[in-house]
Amino acid sequence: MVTIYDIAKKTGFSVTTVSKVLNNYSDVSEKTKKAIKAAVEEMDYLPNSHARTLTTKKSWTIGVVFIESLGIGVKHPFFNAVIESFRQEVEIEGYDLLFVSRNISNQKKSYLDHFRYRGVDGVVIVCSTYDDEQVKELIEDPIPTVVIDMSSDQSSVVYSDNYEGSRLAVDHLQSLGHTRIAHIAGHESTFAGEQRKKGFYQAMKALNLEVPDEYVVNGDYFSIEGGARAMKSLLELEKRPTAVYAAGDSLAMGAINAINEQGLRVPEDLSVVGYDDIELAQYIHPALTTIRQQTDLIGQESAKLLLKQIDCKESYVACTQVPVELIIRKSTGPVA
Structure with a gap:
């Protein structure tokens, strides 16, 4: 040896x-x-x-809290990519990840109780909603934490520039001649959903484009089914939009399915823009124009923020906003 x-x-x-x-x-x-x-x-x-x-005097273990509203856990394509990048970064420094379970010795325990029991050095929280009380408890505790995809004034946070992403999406559609642009929003309880919706309104106002109330539809928790339902309601409008900006790629995929079911074509009849640039986005038909989140950079920046806190032996508040990029593919085209 x-x-x-x-x-x-x-x-x-x-x-x-x-x-x-x-x-x-x-x-x-x-x-x-x-x-x-x-x-x-x-x-x-x-x-x-x-x-x-x-x-x-370290356990060399970092706890992971993973909460998303679709119930698919680490199979979630965006969060999975972020955590993998985070893992690679902390692994270089010798840390292992501990994914949380609320059961310890067959007893229900909180996230905080679990991590204290295991003696982790810090916690990464992957969460898009403000509703989880146990996440709030973790953030308020002195244990070093970093939160991905959510804002907090009590913890270090890392998230994408959602406002800029919305601006890029709307500007792209307007450059193709579209003025009747709708938005399929993420659930109002999610940080990303609310930011992207506000960014949509800001971008439309900057271009002096009208937004009828019925042009902004709730897509629920970023699911394909939610996108399809939202799109169906837009297609039923007397004056339907010529373009749709969806707050997530899964929402956009659902929208495209609904458009196809009505015998319409993308992008000839309606243009569609998504958000995230998950791996599947480039393989669907037509390939999806979308806003790319830099999952590698989000994971790396989150790791750096958390490791710095662990080394300093104290929790502190910092915010890193990661830039986004417009990826143009085949789902957008000139207004008919």
């Missing part, structure tokens, strides 16, 4: 220096860290987790 002494011998650094690198101390140069980490990788060194915990 490879030991810390073997790493020191191979690299020429002292055992103390190697130990500092393995335990993420800051008073070691990047060049030295790189050399030692390369040797660790080459020699397949695996530190003793119990010894490391005693030395650093």
Whole structure:
């Protein structure tokens, strides 16, 4: 078995220096860290987790709370991509992830109770709604936290620039000659849904475009079914829109299904823009024009914020807003 002494011998650094690198101390140069980490990788060194915990007073575990309203958990394409990016970032520093269960020894426990029981060093909360009381309890606790896809004045947060995304979507449709633009909104209890809807109104006002009340429809919790229902109500209007901006790609896919069922075509009869750029968006027919969220960057920035708090041994409030990008595909075209 490879030991810390073997790493020191191979690299020429002292055992103390190697130990500092393995335990993420800051008073070691990047060049030295790189050399030692390369040797660790080459020699397949695996530190003793119990010894490391005693030395650093850390569990080297980060808790994960994952809440989304569709009930599909980590299968959710956007959140899954974000968590994978987060995992890769913290894994480099030696942390493992612990996905929460509210059962401990067959007893119902809160998220906070669970994480205290496991002694995690910090918690990442992936959540889009303000309604969960146990999430609020976590955020209010001194344990270091970072929240993804939700705003909070009590925790560090990371989310996309939803207002800018809405502006990009509306501006793109207007550039194609569309003036009758509808919006399929996410549920009002969700942070992203509300921000994107407000951004839609702002963008339409900036272009002096009218928004009839019936042109803004609730798509529920970003589901394909919710998008289809919303689109059907828009198609029933006497003066139907020529373009639709949906607050999520699943909503947009549902909208396209509803349009097709009515014997209409996308984009010849109606243009559709989504939001997220999930992997499936480029493979549906027609390929979906959408607003891309940078899931890799969201995960990386979330990890950096949380690790900084863990290293400082205190929770603090910070906000990182990640830029978005318009991806033009085949679901949008000139107004007929």
